[in-house]
Amino acid sequence: xxxxxxxxxxxxxxxxxxxxxxxxxxxxxxxxxxxxxxxxxxxxxxxxxxxxxxxxxxxxxxxxxxxxxxxxxxxxxxxxxxxxxxxxxxxxxxxxxxxxxxxxxxxxxxxxxxxxxxxxxxxxxxxxxxxxxxxxxxxxxxxxxxxxxxxxxxxxxxxxxxxxxxxxxxxxxxxxxxxxxxxxxxxxxxxxxxxxxxxxxxxxxxxxxxxxxxxxxxxxxxxxxxxxxxxxxxxxxxxxxxxxxxxxxxxxxxxxxxxxxxxxxxxxxxxxxxxxxxxxxxxxxxxxxxxxxxxxxxxxxxxxxxxxxxxxxxxxxxxxxxxxxxxxxxxxxxxxxxx
Numbered sequence: 001x002x003x004x005x006x007x008x009x010x011x012x013x014x015x016x017x018x019x020x021x022x023x024x025x026x027x028x029x030x031x032x033x034x035x036x037x038x039x040x041x042x043x044x045x046x047x048x049x050x051x052x053x054x055x056x057x058x059x060x061x062x063x064x065x066x067x068x069x070x071x072x073x074x075x076x077x078x079x080x081x082x083x084x085x086x087x088x089x090x091x092x093x094x095x096x097x098x099x100x101x102x103x104x105x106x107x108x109x110x111x112x113x114x115x116x117x118x119x120x121x122x123x124x125x126x127x128x129x130x131x132x133x134x135x136x137x138x139x140x141x142x143x144x145x146x147x148x149x150x151x152x153x154x155x156x157x158x159x160x161x162x163x164x165x166x167x168x169x170x171x172x173x174x175x176x177x178x179x180x181x182x183x184x185x186x187x188x189x190x191x192x193x194x195x196x197x198x199x200x201x202x203x204x205x206x207x208x209x210x211x212x213x214x215x216x217x218x219x220x221x222x223x224x225x226x227x228x229x230x231x232x233x234x235x236x237x238x239x240x241x242x243x244x245x246x247x248x249x250x251x252x253x254x255x256x257x258x259x260x261x262x263x264x265x266x267x268x269x270x271x272x273x274x275x276x277x278x279x280x281x282x283x284x285x286x287x288x289x290x291x292x293x294x295x296x297x298x299x300x301x302x303x304x305x306x307x308x309x310x311x312x313x314x315x316x317x318x319x320x321x322x323x324x325x326x327x328x329x330x331x332x333x334x335x336x337x338x339x
Contacts, residue, residue: 009033066138067117116141116155123163126182133170137162140201149200153193157185161193165203172216173208175250177278211235213253213277220276221268223261230260238294247287251279255287259297262304 007026008015014030024039048054087095117138124134140162144150150158160183167174176187183190197203211232218228234256254277261268270288274281292298 007035009035066135066142067121112145112150112155113142116159119156120159120163123160123182127163127167127174127178129163129167129172129174130170133163133166133172136166136170140166144197144201147200149197154185156183157189157193158197159183160185160190161197164190164194165198165205168205168208169203171212173212175278208249210249210252210256213250214257217253217257217273217277221257221261221273223257223266223268224264227257227260227264227266230264231256234259234291234295238291248279248283250277251283251287252291253277254279254284255291258284258288259291259295259301262301267305 007017009017009028009031011033012028012031014028016029017026017035018029019026019039024037025034026036026039027034044057046057048057085092120134120137120141124137137159141150141159144158144162160179164174164176164179176190179185179190180187198205214228214231214235218231231253235252238256254273258268258270258273270281270284274284277284292301
């Protein structure tokens with residue numbers, strides 16, 4: 001494409017061209033002159049009409065990745081004992097020895113990475129984090145091994161601390177409670193490992209913003225896109241340092257979602273939100289009061305909540321009346337049967 005930009009049509013001096021893949025030519029868009037011929041076709045020489053044919057005819061392996069201890073370029077002599085019985089008995093002993101020595105010659109670093117990266121994959125899957133986070137954590141962990149930061153410390157703790165740091169850096173933060181549930185390690189231990197890793201590796205991450213937690217919490221609560229957009233709008237309108245300074249972003253995000261859900265008619269109780277977010281109802285209540293005071297919508301919110309409560313009472317009353325009527329009808333039917 002860069003060569004095409006540098007080309008000039010000898011006939012009209014034009015700089016815009018298109019490729020004719022069939023004839024291997026570059027043609028001027030302005031006058032139609034053939035500028036270059038005999039282009040090299042770099043695509044595959046075979047054709048495939050579905051994914052299975054493409055997979056069979058492809059002669060390349062999986063891409064190189066940091067999520068495997070050998071970058072995905074390992075040599076494996078048989079996948080199991082049953083594989084060895086597919087060869088002749090004379091060759092079987094030779095293949096068995098080769099397989100045994102292949103395992104013995106593996107370095108301690110590779111064994112460490114093999115175990116730890118499998119634990120990393122498990123935690124990434126549990127937390128629902130993207131592939132970009134997976135790759136970056138694997139790369140940083142290998143760097144930490146080379147720096148000697150893992151020696152004398154739990155590998156799982158270091159991995160969990162790196163996931164916590166990278167997830168925040170990539171804009172998909174997870175709370176310490178979620179990290180603890182995924183790894184089975186105490187929050188305090190994760191916090192200590194995170195501070196140590198950040199200091200030694202020079203990782204500087206700004207505090208997470210409340211807006212970054214909104215999509216995940218809204219998805220867990222089953223709230224619509226309208227509620228998410230309204231919650232983001234609320235947080236944007238109340239972006240005040242005095243309001244957010246020293247307060248956890250998860251509590252502010254939870255309060256914004258609660259207000260947005262009330263305004264959009266998809267109300268969730270504070271208890272439901274607290275259970276999902278991992279904060280207390282008192283925290284949500286305090287942040288909620290601060291936000292509605294800043295927005296000046298106290299009366300509107302109270303009116304909506306009161307109307308919902310009255311409607312709920314009417315619904316319960318109607319249900320009770322209906323049940324009473326059904327019971328009376330049942331008694332009448334029983335009396336008729338007895339007579």
